[in-house]
Amino acid sequence: MSNYQLRNTILDVLIRIEKDSGFSHLILDHEIKMNKMNPKDEGLLTEVVYGTIQRQLTLDYYIDSFVTQKKKLDDWVRMLLRMSIYQMTFLDKVPDHAIIHEAVEIAKKRGHKGSASFVNGVLRNVQRKGVPKTEAIQSDSKRLAIETSHPQWLVERWINAYGYETAKEICEENLNRKAITVRVQPLKIDRDEAMQILNEQGFEVSPSAFSTQGIIVEKGNVLKTKLFKEGYITIQDQSSMLVAEMLDVKPDMHVLDACSAPGGKATHIAEKMQDKGTIDAYDLHKKKVKLIDNKASELDLSIINADTADARQLQTIHSNESFDRILVDAPCSGLGVIRGKPEIKYHKQESDIQRLAIIQLDILESVAPLLKKNGLIVYSTCTVDTEENEHVVKKFLKRNENYEIDHKFFEELPGHLEGSQGITEAGIQLFPQSFGTDGFFLTRLIRIK
Ligand SMILES: C[S@@+](CC[C@H](N)C(=O)[O-])C[C@H]1O[C@@H](n2cnc3c(N)ncnc32)[C@H](O)[C@@H]1O
Secondary structure, eight states, X not given: OOHHHHHHXXXXXXXXXXXXXXXXXXXXXXXXXXXXXXXXXXXXXXXXXXXXXXXXXXXXXXXXXXXXXXXXXXXXXXXXXXXXXXXXXXXXXXXXXXXXXXXXXXXXHHSOXXXXXXXXXXXXXXXXXXXXXXXXXXXXXXXXXXXXXXXXXXXXXXXHHHOHHHHHHHHHHTTSOOOEEEEEOTTTOOHHHHHHHHHHTTOEEEEOSSOTTEEEEEESOGGGXXXXXXXXXXXXXXXXXXXXXXXXXXXXXXXXXXXXXXXHHHXXXXXHTTTOSEEEEEESOHHHHHHHHHHHHHTTOOOEEEEEOOGGGGGGTSOTTOEEEEEEEOOOOOTTOTTTOTTHHHHXXXXXXXXXXXXXXXXXXXXXXXXXEEEEEEEEESOXXXXXXXXXXXXXXXXXXXXXXXXXXXXXXXXXXXXXXXXXXXXXXXXXXXXXXXOEEEEEEEEOO
């Protein structure tokens, strides 16, 4: 692929992610497969696409300071400027003159002479004068929002909930890439053996402190390994691994996973139960239910019954007090996974959070009667937001006196979390900057009567 073709592909991918509100990782994976790219091109494509999305609002702030025309820029022109300025400002892989030359060539082909000279003018200005400073922005939240490319409402929400310093740390960490972590299927291989095999294949690996099944992979693409292809390991964030650990399942239990697709936690629970007992796993979306079946069969697990259902209607299928354990891994705003899916921060609105918090509480309240006395519910989300996390738990407890927080949960948390800033009376909020995990919340409730 020529440099020109590669830059053009990067632009196409970025436009598609923005236009279709699509997930960057899915569109990127598809593009890489379709184009059969070499690893170097694949690396640059991934780096520029993620980086441009991660820094979008900062890049727009730069662009707007150089553009005097009142007319709205064409979407493709803005995107071409974003990806070019991203490379000039945040990467040092390609010299500025080459970036400008290629951007102008793309503009000539996509637009007319005017577009090419406009793109040339803006980029030459960036090259000559550098990008504008942000220090002069008076408001702390606005400055942080522009510097770290987050919507201002979100920055203000995090400042209000956790204070300025923590909000700043979250925003800054969201600009980084995280290490991949995998979970071993312990009925097929043990962790040490899997680590040794990965090591021998050149991967840099270390054991996770969150789960006895977790491995941190610092470098390398595990998706291409035999271990992954044959279901000895699966990709899962360490925070998510904590869920099955905290659910405290045993073989032969009857477990409900109310919001289960694509089945990451259901399969972990099945492994913990030594594939003995029953897991009823539901998801609202029929298409996604297939993913649960696929994951279970990839990992050679047999005790998961996956089906389509609204978690708020499960009383019509199951009678009260039928489950030993229930997992509510609730649909959420996903603000904890911005590092991997950076477009999330632009697509979510504050109203989404309010709408989701109502659904989360509804789901918890609907499944609560289905749990046996002395049984446990784990409630979790991959978000960093008090309204979806602590507030949902507190509202639930206020309205369901037969439940309380299971305090043994805090004692059972891995030792390195002790004294973590995210531990509250309602559960634990993992921040992305704290332990290298996704931003994640979980807690455990016990049915006392
Ligand atoms: C956080 S994801 C679950 C991830 C899953 N537990 C795992 O570990 O792979 C939340 C899931 O809830 C599903 N969902 C949304 N609303 C639901 C509802 N009312 N009832 C059941 N599932 C729902 C979504 O389709 C989504 O797959």
